[in-house]
Amino acid sequence: MTMEIEPNLLADVGRRLRALRADQELTLEQLARLTGISAPALSLIETGKRDARLTTLAKIAAALRVPIRTLLEDPADAASTGGDLPAEGYDLGDYL
Amino acid sequence: MTMEIEPNLLADVGRRLRALRADQELTLEQLARLTGISAPALSLIETGKRDARLTTLAKIAAALRVPIRTLLEDPADAASTGGDLPAEGYDLGDYL
C-alpha cells in the first residue's frame, strides 16, 4: 500500500493528449515542430510511458490551444469547478 | 520570440502550492512525509525553481486533497469550465 495516486494517470493523460491531437489532425511530427518536443518523446507521453515535466505538458497544451487542465481531467470531472476542499472532515494526526 | 508558454508557470504553481499548504497548516516536513517527496524538493517546487514531473504534482495534490487542476490555474480562470477550443478561427499552415 504505497499511496498509488491514481494507477494510470500517465496513461489517461496520454489518451486525452492523443484525442486532442487527433481532433486537430496533427501528426506527431507536426506537433513536434509546434512544441519543440521530439516526436519520439511525444509518442512516449501519449502511450503513458513517460512522466513528463510540467513545462513539457504546458508546451503541448499551448500548441494544441487548450488549457493544461484539459490534459489532466475529463470535462466530466472538471465540471465541479466550484468546491474543492471537502470542508475538513478528517484529520491526519497519525502522520504528524 | 520563442513561444514563452507563460513566463512564470513554475512560480505560479509554486505560489498556489504554498498557499494550499498554508491553508492546511502543514510544514514542508509534514507534507514531505505525506507525499514521499523530500522537503528540499518541495521547497524548490514551491519557490518555482524546479520543473516537477506530472506524478510529483499528482502526489502533492493527493496529499493536499485537491484536484491537480487546483495547482495549475486560479479558480478565476478555471471558471470557464465549458468551452475550450476557440472554434477554429485560425490555421497553422505555415508550420506544416
Next chain:
DNA sequence: CGCCATTTTACCGATAAGGATAAGATGGCT
C-alpha cells in the same frame, strides 16, 4: 503484394529531477 506515412522502440549523450544529508538563512519566542 509492395510502397509510404505514421508511429513505436531502441540506442546515445546532456541535462535535470528527486532523495539524503548537511549547512545556512530566516523568523518567532522567551
Next chain:
DNA sequence: AGCCATCTTATCCTTATCGGTAAAATGGCG
C-alpha cells in the same frame, strides 16, 4: 542575546527526461 522551528541552499548520487537519430512496427492504399 540565545534557542528553536521552519525554510532555503548546496552537495552528492541515482535515475529519468528529452532531443537526436535510426531502426522496427503498424497501417493504409493503390
